[in-house]
Amino acid sequence: MSDTPDSAVQTARTHAVRAYVEQHRAAFLDDLAAWLRIPSVSAQPGHAPDVRASAEWLAAKLTETGFPAVEVWETAGAPAVFAEWPSDDENAPTVLVYGHHDVQPAAREDGWHTDPFEPVVRDGRMYARGASDDKGQVFFHTLGVRAHLAATGRTTPAVHLKLLVEGEEESGSPHFRALVEQHADRLAADAVIVSDTGMWSETTPTVCTGMRGVADCEIELYGPDQDIHSGSFGGAVPNPATVAGRLVAALHDEDERVAIPGFYDGAAPLDDAERALIAELPFDESSWLATAKSHGVLGEAGYSTLERVWARPTAEVNGIGGGYQGPGGKTIVPASAQLKISFRLVAGQDPDKIELAVRDWLAARVPAGIRYEITFGAPTRPCLTPLDHPALRSVAKAMSLAFDGAKIRFTREGGSGPAADLQDVLHAPVLFLGISVPSDGWHAPNEKVELDLLLKGVEAAAHLWSELPTARF
Amino acid sequence: MSDTPDSAVQTARTHAVRAYVEQHRAAFLDDLAAWLRIPSVSAQPGHAPDVRASAEWLAAKLTETGFPAVEVWETAGAPAVFAEWPSDDENAPTVLVYGHHDVQPAAREDGWHTDPFEPVVRDGRMYARGASDDKGQVFFHTLGVRAHLAATGRTTPAVHLKLLVEGEEESGSPHFRALVEQHADRLAADAVIVSDTGMWSETTPTVCTGMRGVADCEIELYGPDQDIHSGSFGGAVPNPATVAGRLVAALHDEDERVAIPGFYDGAAPLDDAERALIAELPFDESSWLATAKSHGVLGEAGYSTLERVWARPTAEVNGIGGGYQGPGGKTIVPASAQLKISFRLVAGQDPDKIELAVRDWLAARVPAGIRYEITFGAPTRPCLTPLDHPALRSVAKAMSLAFDGAKIRFTREGGSGPAADLQDVLHAPVLFLGISVPSDGWHAPNEKVELDLLLKGVEAAAHLWSELPTARF
Ligand SMILES: [Zn+2]
Ligand SMILES: [Zn+2]
Numbered sequence: 001m002s003d004t005p006d007s008a009v010q011t012a013r014t015h016a017v018r019a020y021v022e023q024h025r026a027a028f029l030d031d032l033a034a035w036l037r038i039p040s041v042s043a044q045p046g047h048a049p050d051v052r053a054s055a056e057w058l059a060a061k062l063t064e065t066g067f068p069a070v071e072v073w074e075t076a077g078a079p080a081v082f083a084e085w086p087s088d089d090e091n092a093p094t095v096l097v098y099g100h101h102d103v104q105p106a107a108r109e110d111g112w113h114t115d116p117f118e119p120v121v122r123d124g125r126m127y128a129r130g131a132s133d134d135k136g137q138v139f140f141h142t143l144g145v146r147a148h149l150a151a152t153g154r155t156t157p158a159v160h161l162k163l164l165v166e167g168e169e170e171s172g173s174p175h176f177r178a179l180v181e182q183h184a185d186r187l188a189a190d191a192v193i194v195s196d197t198g199m200w201s202e203t204t205p206t207v208c209t210g211m212r213g214v215a216d217c218e219i220e221l222y223g224p225d226q227d228i229h230s231g232s233f234g235g236a237v238p239n240p241a242t243v244a245g246r247l248v249a250a251l252h253d254e255d256e257r258v259a260i261p262g263f264y265d266g267a268a269p270l271d272d273a274e275r276a277l278i279a280e281l282p283f284d285e286s287s288w289l290a291t292a293k294s295h296g297v298l299g300e301a302g303y304s305t306l307e308r309v310w311a312r313p314t315a316e317v318n319g320i321g322g323g324y325q326g327p328g329g330k331t332i333v334p335a336s337a338q339l340k341i342s343f344r345l346v347a348g349q350d351p352d353k354i355e356l357a358v359r360d361w362l363a364a365r366v367p368a369g370i371r372y373e374i375t376f377g378a379p380t381r382p383c384l385t386p387l388d389h390p391a392l393r394s395v396a397k398a399m400s401l402a403f404d405g406a407k408i409r410f411t412r413e414g415g416s417g418p419a420a421d422l423q424d425v426l427h428a429p430v431l432f433l434g435i436s437v438p439s440d441g442w443h444a445p446n447e448k449v450e451l452d453l454l455l456k457g458v459e460a461a462a463h464l465w466s467e468l469p470t471a472r473f
Numbered sequence: 474m475s476d477t478p479d480s481a482v483q484t485a486r487t488h489a490v491r492a493y494v495e496q497h498r499a500a501f502l503d504d505l506a507a508w509l510r511i512p513s514v515s516a517q518p519g520h521a522p523d524v525r526a527s528a529e530w531l532a533a534k535l536t537e538t539g540f541p542a543v544e545v546w547e548t549a550g551a552p553a554v555f556a557e558w559p560s561d562d563e564n565a566p567t568v569l570v571y572g573h574h575d576v577q578p579a580a581r582e583d584g585w586h587t588d589p590f591e592p593v594v595r596d597g598r599m600y601a602r603g604a605s606d607d608k609g610q611v612f613f614h615t616l617g618v619r620a621h622l623a624a625t626g627r628t629t630p631a632v633h634l635k636l637l638v639e640g641e642e643e644s645g646s647p648h649f650r651a652l653v654e655q656h657a658d659r660l661a662a663d664a665v666i667v668s669d670t671g672m673w674s675e676t677t678p679t680v681c682t683g684m685r686g687v688a689d690c691e692i693e694l695y696g697p698d699q700d701i702h703s704g705s706f707g708g709a710v711p712n713p714a715t716v717a718g719r720l721v722a723a724l725h726d727e728d729e730r731v732a733i734p735g736f737y738d739g740a741a742p743l744d745d746a747e748r749a750l751i752a753e754l755p756f757d758e759s760s761w762l763a764t765a766k767s768h769g770v771l772g773e774a775g776y777s778t779l780e781r782v783w784a785r786p787t788a789e790v791n792g793i794g795g796g797y798q799g800p801g802g803k804t805i806v807p808a809s810a811q812l813k814i815s816f817r818l819v820a821g822q823d824p825d826k827i828e829l830a831v832r833d834w835l836a837a838r839v840p841a842g843i844r845y846e847i848t849f850g851a852p853t854r855p856c857l858t859p860l861d862h863p864a865l866r867s868v869a870k871a872m873s874l875a876f877d878g879a880k881i882r883f884t885r886e887g888g889s890g891p892a893a894d895l896q897d898v899l900h901a902p903v904l905f906l907g908i909s910v911p912s913d914g915w916h917a918p919n920e921k922v923e924l925d926l927l928l929k930g931v932e933a934a935a936h937l938w939s940e941l942p943t944a945r946f
Contacts, residue, residue, distance in 0.1 A: 214804060218802065223767065224767045224768075228765055228767065229888065230815055230817070231687070231886070231887045231888025232888055233767065233887070234789040235773065235785060235787030235817065235887075236770055236772045236778045236781040237765055238769055238771040239789060241721070241793045244793065245719070245722050245724075245790065245793065246718070246722045248715055248717070248721070249718050249719045249721070249722030250722070251715070251718075292697060292701055292706045293698040293699055295841075295842045295843075296710065296711055296842015296843070297710060298710060298711040298841075299709040308708045309704075309706060312708060313708075316703045316707040316715075316804075317795075318796050318802060318807070319798045319803065320793055320794065320795050320796060320798075321793065321794045322790075323793060323813065324792035325792050325793075325811065325813075328850070329691065329850050330792065331689065331789075331815050332792075338798065340797060340798075340802055340803070342707075369769015369770070370769070371768070377802050413704070414706070414707070415702065415705055
């Protein structure tokens with residue numbers, strides 16, 4: 001790997017990247033629009049042919065881009081696209097880019113001002129389903145690698161470049177882990193670049209450093225063999241709906257910390273340096289609450305709202321049910337009750353240990369006379385790249401070059417995603433390169449992408465392939 | 474009113490009552506069977522003509538019995554029957570008997586061995602829907618008053634006797650209170666005799682002394698404007714399903730006492746004498762649990778199971794719901810949650826004050842960011858006749874005479890019923906005269922009445938009209 005180029009070389013390269021991008025901007029946007037016209041809605045079986053057409057369209061485009069190897073990979077569900085462009089520097093690091101070509105459902109009557117599958121450019125934005133999530137952010141890698149080659153005069157990228165673009169992310173990626181395991185050899189990489197997240201805002205460029213994991217469970221509680229009369233028996237037998245409520249209440253202590261013994265074991269603490277960086281972000285509680293469609297903040301004592309959603313593990317009740325839920329009243333002791341709880345996890349927490357801790361907690365709390373069952377879904381592990389990781393510095397540097405030298409701040413994602421499967425199976429650090437902003441309206445009507453930001457994404461990708469080989473990791 | 478007759482007179486009268494009852498037993502049972510053939514199912518609109526036919530059949534039978542005034546009273550729903558037989562002793566106390574002529578639904582395919590509306594006598598039992606609940610127990614008053622007259626040589630009863638037999642009890646008596654209020658003058662009484670309960674068992678004759686009241690409420694809790702993503706927002710905003718659970722947990726303290734401040738204000742304590750009487754009953758926990766279809770006992774510390782269901786107020790979760798309740802998981806913070814809670818009340822507790830206490834408790838516990846609504850249904854007040862009440866002693870005496878001098882013990886009903894409306898509107902003590910036993914299968918397939926017990930009910934009624942005038946209350 002080469003050393004960092006001197007500043008004159010860097011400046012020249014930055015200009016060259018920008019010039020190449022400007023030159024190809026119109027064709028790039030036309031191509032993206034063509035892809036966005038394919039309604040690759042993975043959650044709707046009727047669109048399965050469109051999801052396949054989307055994969056094939058992308059495969060053809062990647063071939064045209066110059067990737068010497070492009071394959072459509074079948075899964076038990078929708079197809080994924082794999083592409084590979086080896087570097088002629090055989091010592092170059094291997095990088096795997098992740099994205100998805102399927103989109104959320106969208107229909108005009110949901111409140112779209114224009115056809116969601118007929119892209120429209122207005123006021124510097126392209127409106128279409130998938131414009132930012134995730135076709136736009138996958139697509140910036142096509143022009144990105146070309147700009148990288150043009151600006152460096154190379155004929156192959158400075159990294160061994162791989163792309164994996166799945167077709168089921170908006171349906172929960174049910175076959176993704178199996179796909180990654182099946183092709184682990186082909187996918188092997190020194191780093192994974194996920195282009196399926198965003199930035200803080202149009203004016204605050206950021207790099208995401210990790211996602212929370214998630215483990216979820218369903219608890220069934222059984223009391224009487226059938227609903228029984230609360231006059232005749234109430235107050236003398238255990239009520240499974242009451243037990244459900246008591247379990248919910250026992251999930252947290254008075255400081256809103258999760259009260260399950262062992263829950264925090266191994267959880268990576270948030271260090272002062274990162275807390276200081278988070279505190280620098282221009283957080284506005286009222287606008288955050290508007291986005292959350294919520295009317296108050298509440299969370300673990302001692303942490304800010306951003307820290308709570310990005311960097312702290314949680315226990316959340318996703319559903320609760322038991323007894324009579326129809327109109328009016330019914331004086332019964334219910335036969336059963338049900339709880340659905342999910343736990344967001346941070347780096348260092350092991351979903352298997354969380355499961356054991358929850359099982360022990362539950363066993364200790366269910367009273368005699370109530371039978372229970374608990375089942376866990378497949379967990380998603382957390383992923384986090386430390387702020388001082390060399391590859392993360394490269395991503396920040398590439399973003400800064402694209403954003404005219406702006407200071408790049410750091411965020412995290414509170415959610416969980418298939419990136420964790422890549423981390424787990426490939427044993428590679430996961431990094432995030434995305435230019436979408438909260439106003440883009442992911443999963444909502446009138447999804448859009450900011451064209452200026454999209455082209456900065458192209459530039460950042462172009463720079464990243466030059467930067468990463470200088471990082472020793 | 475006369476003094477208690479001496480023991481020779483009493484013995485003669487007891488024999489006379491029994492002789493009269495034996496003499497008329499066959500005709501009495503034939504008549505009851507005829508009434509039971511009318512499927513007066515109030516909950517099924519298609520049976521409305523049968524409910525009316527049942528009222529008219531009863532009215533005709535009461536006229537034939539000798540009641541000089543018999544009326545069918547219309548309500549906004551099914552008709553009730555009122556009958557009155559004044560005593561020629563104008564200083565006699567006025568007694569109002571309550572029962573109902575409607576029955577629970579029944580169909581052969583529910584597990585009946587014979588047609589539920591074609592009475593069958595087998596092994597000393599009559600099987601039919603309504604045999605014990607409540608046609609049988611209403612009907613024993615027809616032969617009862619005739620036996621009373623025959624044994625005393627009177628031409629009118631020794632009490633001013635009134636009967637009110639409603640037609641909607643199995644549908645929740647929706648128009649009963651309005652009916653009682655409308656006819657309060659005609660219904661005025663010194664005591665109410667409810668013949669719609671039972672005894673401890675075939676071998677342990679008992680008198681019920683009261684029923685619990687009930688107040689119920691529905692609480693709606695609103696958080697985010699819609700279900701929101703638990704990854705993006707969970708752990709930082711209040712979750713209405715979590716709040717619902719915490720409310721449930723806060724209903725009781727560690728001793729399973731209701732923890733709502735003020736809840737027990739005024740509640741009549743269970744005195745040692747009554748506790749001793751309850752403890753004398755041959756209670757078997759495993760058979761009680763089998764009846765409760767439950768697998769453990771749990772209730773207020775310091776009280777037995779019978780005390781808990783008969784004499785202690787409770788808070789019971791009848792229903793809880795919120796968030797995702799379908800198959801699998803869904804990582805949301807739910808927009809709303811719902812609780813249905815009913816409170817059983819004992820003598821001295823005022824439903825209006827309970828409502829205020831619950832409202833205050835709720836207001837103090839719902840966190841900022843959660844909006845709530847609470848609505849209460851129409852409450853039913855508790856009713857309780859003290860063990861030393863003279864009229865209750867008369868009831869016990871009448872039962873003892875019918876049961877060959879057996880010791881009569883006391884029970885209560887954990888449930889709540891329209892008897893409380895009579896107590897409230899008429900300002901009269903409520904007493905219970907019933908001979909049904911738990912094995913009669915109220916509301917279940919193969920409902921029956923024990924014929925020997927039914928005829929003891931006839932005798933007890935006959936004796937009661939002689940006994941009550943001797944009680945000064
Ligand atoms: Zn996406
Ligand atoms: Zn009844």
